[in-house]
Amino acid sequence: MSANVDRHWRSFKWAAWLGWQIESNWTEPWLFAIYSVIKPVAGAFILVLMYVVFAAIGTGGNFTDPAGLARFNFIYIGNAFFIFVGNTLFGTFQVIQADREWYQTLRYVYISPISYYTYIVGRAFTKISIATFAVLITLAFGVAFLHIRVDLALEEVPAFLAALVLGALCLVGIGVSLSALSFLTARHVRGLAEGVPGIFYLFCGVLFPLSILPEWGQALGKAIPLTYWFEILRRILMPPAMLTEIATTSPTTLESFGLVEVLVLLLVSATLFLVLSVGLFRLMEWLARRAGKLDMTTAY
């Protein structure tokens, strides 16, 4: 038992270290820090400019309209936490393709005495850590320069952290499940990296309240646990007056769910996704070995 735990811990630890080296050792630390800041801030600024265009046309240039500001706050916070989604998913399902096709090292890593499943999780951990930094930077930038209001009371911190961890576990489960598919698919990581987060971006109410979507889109959104994750994070972080403004003009349709209900839902979802990821990983690994696809290259 202990040897097994040791093996998983060793796999996780060295995979995370390897991930960090791949992410950061191509340059100086200061350049890496700038690189890590520019991407999320640029992503946030896209939303700022979209809001500027709307305000110029839709409100006659009134940038302080309360409804508009509440919507902008809603979008900004959702977008900031979406960095976790993009990074965690890309961090997990790029591992197999990167090792197999870019570095052509999968065969060596695979035959080494580690758990390859835990290895993928370890590699993803690096991305989650970098995403945490990017989320903090984005939120701090918004508060400092863009009139974003974050209202986190001390007694809400445990719920916030619990939601954050459960959401991250959900994402790792989804990420490893998709990563397992890439055992059999060709070099589609980039399409997956854009597309799968795109599903969550569109249907989970990241950038707009769910009521904006058509009925079928709302139903789909409500079936994805991450929708509730974004809802609860915003409910904890946004000022109540802004939440009321959103609920009046464009409700999220999730207002009836309580904090505990959402946390339980996230716990169950995270467990299910992690179990699914183990099963799918084993199945795809077996199929890839049988088809001789473990070290195929498909780049052209």
Add this chain to the structure above:
Amino acid sequence: MTTTVNPVTLNLRAVWGRAYVRIVGANREPSWIFFDGILPLLGIAAYVFIYEGFFRGISTPEARAALNALVGFVVLGGVMIAFWMNVLWSMASQLYWEKEMGNLQLYMMAPMSRLALLGGMAIGGIFMTSVRALVTLIAGIYVFGVHFTLANPLLLLAVFFVTLIALYGMGMMFASLYLLWGREAYHMSALLEEPIFLVSGFYFPIGAFPQVGAWGRAIAIGGSIIPATLGLDALRQILFPATTASFQFLDVQTELLLLVVLAVVFLILARHTLGYMEMLARREGRLTARHQ
């Protein structure tokens, strides 16, 4: 016995040979249409719904027209993103990955112009990306209900193709630079995603920049070095003439002229950077060394 081959024929064969791999490769593996064509539409749809959300409750005819144009801007931005991503990941990074896979030395030994190789890569890439761009455009018209005003189709085609030539010329130049930068290449491409989506105005008119202050104008001018910026703005002006008036950056003719200049400059620079890379290959013998 020596065989003399017309250099033009030789290089055209090289262009076709490199493009062929991508075109045939794409046909052999049609699953990429789903991964690279359909899935990215979802991200674009999210930006469409942001504007829908902003304009909710405002139902004046002017607001409806503005919303149609802004959704159209996002759709056109999605089309251009497809080409930009292809330039980054399948042009600029390609020579670096060819080196990692051991193909670069074969290219260097082959008796063709290296520009022909990159030209073939670009044509193959344009073919693959056009499918994604077309899917985005069709979705824009039929799913998001965007109405375009096509008053001058010839000008539209001219702007579009000059933009592509300039964009892929930039990609050809980057291909050599990325090769010199080594493993920074991957990160460089990642860095040129969101910041370029911003400065090129993929989701909003570039003319919105000056409205956020003097630094906004500076960003818009600086961002114009990316051909997608001017190309996209010109395409939007041609297809949505009424709405772009309040966010005009430059007029279409000026933008087309600048795009022609950019195309020529990038192609010349691509030739020079390739020459520099080749010189390094001969002098230092390290360009085929992997994992640097």
